[in-house]
Amino acid sequence: MTNKAIYPGTFDPITRGHSDLVKRATRLFDRVIVALAAKPGKQPVFTLEERLELARTALAEYDNVEICSFDGLLVEFARIKQARVILRGLRAVSDFDYEFQLAGMNRKLAPDVETLFLTPAEQYSNISSSLVREIAALGGDVTPFVHEKIRDELTRKLR
Numbered sequence: 001m002t003n004k005a006i007y008p009g010t011f012d013p014i015t016r017g018h019s020d021l022v023k024r025a026t027r028l029f030d031r032v033i034v035a036l037a038a039k040p041g042k043q044p045v046f047t048l049e050e051r052l053e054l055a056r057t058a059l060a061e062y063d064n065v066e067i068c069s070f071d072g073l074l075v076e077f078a079r080i081k082q083a084r085v086i087l088r089g090l091r092a093v094s095d096f097d098y099e100f101q102l103a104g105m106n107r108k109l110a111p112d113v114e115t116l117f118l119t120p121a122e123q124y125s126n127i128s129s130s131l132v133r134e135i136a137a138l139g140g141d142v143t144p145f146v147h148e149k150i151r152d153e154l155t156r157k158l159r
């Protein structure tokens with residue numbers, strides 16, 4: 001059985017922090033499935049197709065990374081993909097409450113699926129997609145936070 005992990009999220013858009021986490025995961029797992037929520041709780045700025053395309057751009061260098069979208073329950077998608085690990089990033093203590101709740105609920109729904117947490121490199125611990133969008137919309141330079149092509153897409157979309 002292949003050692004697979006699913007890394008779910010909205011990725012609106014994918015940041016260097018997310019990519020850093022994927023890089024770490026590719027060293028631990030045979031296959032990493034980056035799963036974009038088709039209908040997340042929040043209203044994304046980028047369409048699903050755009051978010052997928054941006055993720056493909058940012059993660060092009062990894063040949064053991066699959067990028068796809070899912071609709072419905074994450075644990076069901078993990079079952080379909082035969083992944084026993086859900087991967088999430090912990091940037092700071094403030095992430096913990098929400099992540100602990102999410103992991104607990106997912107465990108109740110699917111006791112055989114484990115949630116694993118990785119921390120991004122220190123320089124990415126303050127990044128969030130919504131702050132990146134806000135900075136880009138106000139004319140700030142987001143090059144340190146996102147891939148150059150994503151920076152250009154943000155400028156095109158938000159300014």
Ligand code: COA
Nearest residue numbers: 008009010011017018037073074089105120127128129130
């Ligand atoms: N680097 C940079 N930013 C990061 C990060 C990292 N390593 N890790 C998290 N973030 C940021 C994201 O950019 C995002 O910021 P934003 O809110 O400003 O956009 C925030 O942290 C968290 O978002 P994200 O990681 O994209 O996850 P999410 O909370 O949007 O996704 C799902 C949640 C999709 C995983 C969850 O809702 C889900 O599983 N949905 C499917 C339905 C389901 O199964 N529901 C039952 C759950 S029990």
